[in-house]
Amino acid sequence: MSDLHWTSATDLGDALRTRAVSPVDLLAAQLERIGRLDPTLNAFIRLDAEGARAAARTAEREIAAGHWRGPLHGVPIGIKDIIDVAGLPTTCHSRVRLDNVAETDAAVVAQLRTAGAVIVGKLSTHEFALGGPSFDLPFPPARNPWNPTHHPGGSSSGSGAGLAAGLFPLALGTDTGGSIRNPASACGIVGLKPTYGLVSRRGVFPLAYTLDHVGPMARTVADATLLLSIIRGRDPKDPGSVASTDDIVPDTLARGVRGLRVGYVRHFHETDMPADAEVAAALDTVAAALVAEGAELRTVTLPDLNAFSSVNRVLLQSEAWAIHAPWLRSRPQDYGQLARRRLLAGAFQTAEDYILAQRRRTTMIDAVDAVFREVDVLLTASAMDPPCRIDDEPTLSRTYPRQARTPFNVTGHPALAMMSGLSADGLPLSVQFVGRYFDEATVLRTAAAWERIGGWQARRPPAFA
Amino acid sequence: MSGTDEAAIEVLARAAGLDQAWAEFREDVLAAARSVAAQRPALALVEPAAEPWPPMRVAGKP
Numbered sequence: 001m002s003d004l005h006w007t008s009a010t011d012l013g014d015a016l017r018t019r020a021v022s023p024v025d026l027l028a029a030q031l032e033r034i035g036r037l038d039p040t041l042n043a044f045i046r047l048d049a050e051g052a053r054a055a056a057r058t059a060e061r062e063i064a065a066g067h068w069r070g071p072l073h074g075v076p077i078g079i080k081d082i083i084d085v086a087g088l089p090t091t092c093h094s095r096v097r098l099d100n101v102a103e104t105d106a107a108v109v110a111q112l113r114t115a116g117a118v119i120v121g122k123l124s125t126h127e128f129a130l131g132g133p134s135f136d137l138p139f140p141p142a143r144n145p146w147n148p149t150h151h152p153g154g155s156s157s158g159s160g161a162g163l164a165a166g167l168f169p170l171a172l173g174t175d176t177g178g179s180i181r182n183p184a185s186a187c188g189i190v191g192l193k194p195t196y197g198l199v200s201r202r203g204v205f206p207l208a209y210t211l212d213h214v215g216p217m218a219r220t221v222a223d224a225t226l227l228l229s230i231i232r233g234r235d236p237k238d239p240g241s242v243a244s245t246d247d248i249v250p251d252t253l254a255r256g257v258r259g260l261r262v263g264y265v266r267h268f269h270e271t272d273m274p275a276d277a278e279v280a281a282a283l284d285t286v287a288a289a290l291v292a293e294g295a296e297l298r299t300v301t302l303p304d305l306n307a308f309s310s311v312n313r314v315l316l317q318s319e320a321w322a323i324h325a326p327w328l329r330s331r332p333q334d335y336g337q338l339a340r341r342r343l344l345a346g347a348f349q350t351a352e353d354y355i356l357a358q359r360r361r362t363t364m365i366d367a368v369d370a371v372f373r374e375v376d377v378l379l380t381a382s383a384m385d386p387p388c389r390i391d392d393e394p395t396l397s398r399t400y401p402r403q404a405r406t407p408f409n410v411t412g413h414p415a416l417a418m419m420s421g422l423s424a425d426g427l428p429l430s431v432q433f434v435g436r437y438f439d440e441a442t443v444l445r446t447a448a449a450w451e452r453i454g455g456w457q458a459r460r461p462p463a464f465a
Numbered sequence: 466m467s468g469t470d471e472a473a474i475e476v477l478a479r480a481a482g483l484d485q486a487w488a489e490f491r492e493d494v495l496a497a498a499r500s501v502a503a504q505r506p507a508l509a510l511v512e513p514a515a516e517p518w519p520p521m522r523v524a525g526k527p
Contacts, residue, residue, distance in 0.1 A: 328483065329482040341496050345501050348477060353501075363516070363517060
């Protein structure tokens with residue numbers, strides 16, 4: 001196989017199973033690319049070449065002996081550095097946790113190891129998954145492969161940047177206010193925030209208990225589906241975990257959208273937070289393309305996007321304060337300024353604020369569920385703007401909150417972001433698909449249809465092609 | 466709380482145990498407090514008795 005670094009995880013899994021590709025050779029190719037490109041991109045906080053080589057050798061021996069573990073056996077994967085990997089530090093990209101070596105694997109990492117995946121290292125994030133991009137942290141921020149002077153989105157920024165640059169075919173991210181879907185949008189890859197509770201968060205450093213999700217990031221919809229199939233599952237040790245029997249059947253992605261009722265949430269990007277013209281035009285293109293494939297398009301109305309953002313902010317700040325208060329009292333100097341400011345805000349939220357936000361959340365869940373009685377999947381904006389320069393603080397501050405991802409952290413519905421086109425400046429534009437609870441299948445089916453029609457997921461950042 | 470009332474913010478910060486942050490990162494504490502004050506009106510109750518309660522449920526009877 002040529003261009004191993006651009007080969008999908010699904011195809012790599014087949015090639016590894018049939019021994020057309022060796023796990024050791026595949027890893028060597030990825031490590032060579034990481035060594036050459038990551039000094040520009042900073043996707044990694046900690047590359048674990050030695051551990052990955054050992055895992056690849058084990059995979060090679062097992063496959064050769066006929067002990068094939070499944071479609072991830074021997075496939076490299078990167079892990080966001082708020083997720084525990086036994087024996088490696090979980091720094092959360094922060095001075096506060098520099099020496100925190102994980103003793104055990106997070107539940108999702110244990111599932112990956114059982115599946116035979118090869119963990120290549122720990123990936124950049126925003127500090128504690130909310131303070132970034134920042135230049136006052138112990139590690140530099142990740143860069144966007146489409147233009148390394150630009151931000152790659154966050155907080156799963158190393159996951160997005162590394163996937164877009166071909167440093168690994170799969171990654172894990174986390175999403176509390178959009179942190180899987182933001183880098184998916186900015187880097188032109190696929191990021192899925194599953195239904196709240198579908199994937200265990202045990203061993204993942206929390207940001208906000210009732211908003212946190214772990215999910216798959218990949219370059220293709222099929223790969224995101226594959227990774228989700230490995231990491232989903234009930235975990236009694238995660239209080240938010242739920243059992244779901246709604247597995248994704250193998251032909252789901254090929255079914256297309258004929259007859260699917262697609263609810264287009266225009267007001268998010270037309271009136272609530274008016275989007276950049278290129279973003280809006282690309283969303284209309286997606287909608288028209290789905291209609292041309294046989295979907296039925298309906299314009300639908302949800303609560304105002306700004307109200308969702310307010311609820312998310314209060315819940316996030318209050319819950320994050322409950323986690324960080326001891327450190328903010330005793331060692332505020334160990335935080336970067338962005339994280340410090342954002343986390344300190346929780347000290348000024350009141351019990352009244354938090355309870356009001358929870359009450360609002362209930363009405364929002366009801367409103368979204370009511371719309372899902374009329375449609376099968378939602379089409380919405382993800383980012384309202386293309387990514388900007390990473391050192392342009394005023395534009396970052398202005399554009400970062402301009403997004404439509406937080407509503408589905410508030411409600412817990414599954415939501416996927418992927419590429420909708422390229423801006424005139426050659427930067428990824430994005431679209432978001434949202435489904436009913438535990439109906440990841442319809443979200444992925446719709447995304448797969450757009451992937452085939454649009455063809456954008458096959459595009460590569462020119463400087464890294 | 467007035468968003469610009471520095472004395473009030475100091476009282477709240479100290480009550481939250483943020484004496485060190487107040488001494489060393491006063492601008493960050495002020496910015497955080499003011500951002501919360503600016504957001505607060507967005508969540509005001511319309512009808513306290515009629516709006517839904519926050520979620521709480523117990524598991525089914527064994």
